[in-house]
Amino acid sequence: MAAAAAASNSVAPSGPVPFNDVDDGTVPEHTPKEEFGDLVASLPRREQSILELRLYQGFWLPEHWVPGTIVFQRRFSPRPDDVILASYPKCGTTWLKALAFATAARTAYPPASAGHPLRRLNPHDCVPFIDDIFATGEDAKLDALPSPRLMNTHLPYAGPALNF
Structure with missing residues (x-):
């Protein structure tokens, strides 16, 4: 009887939950870099500073972003309540994520709570880069x-x- 009461009192976690706190225990068998390496290699290339860029869909992207971008475009299934923060690099993204x-998450994690995820994790660990999720094969975690x-x-x- 106590087990049934405990089970009825257990509540499934409600979001948002820090991305680093979700782990399904699986390891991807391959990465998009392996899967789409030939496609990426066939794209126009240029170097800018220390970056190797590839022209993909009209934009020069860092080469390491392209495989994850391709997989994201092909496999991402949005939910109606997803929140996607879109920002330029180096414009306050970490602050925006926090x-x-x-x-x-203010209901699940009150700001004064000692167990607040932002006290132990970097904001990038709480709000992941969606293209990195797909680039590393972690879409099951998502x-x-x-x-x-x-x-x-x-x-x-x-x-x-x-058209204006």
Whole structure:
């Protein structure tokens, strides 16, 4: 009887949950770099500073972003309540991630709580880069996150052209 009461009192975690706290125990058998290496190698290439760039869908992207971008575009299944923070690199993304996580998770993790995830984790560990999730084959982990899921990207928006 006590076990039944405990089971009825246990509540499934509600989101957002720090990405690093979700682990389904699986290791990807291959990475997108292996799967799409030939495609990436066939794209136009240029060097800028210390980066190797590839021209993908009209944008020069760091070469290491391209495989994850391809997999993200092909396999991502959004949920109606997903929150995706889109920002330029080096414009306050870490700060934005911390604010978004703290705001969205304020019920589950009160700000004064000693166990608040932002006291032990970097904001990048709480709100992951969605393209990195797919680049490293961790999309199963993303599926295990309860809603609402918080994610981030620096990828450009390649939507339909605007006609003025």
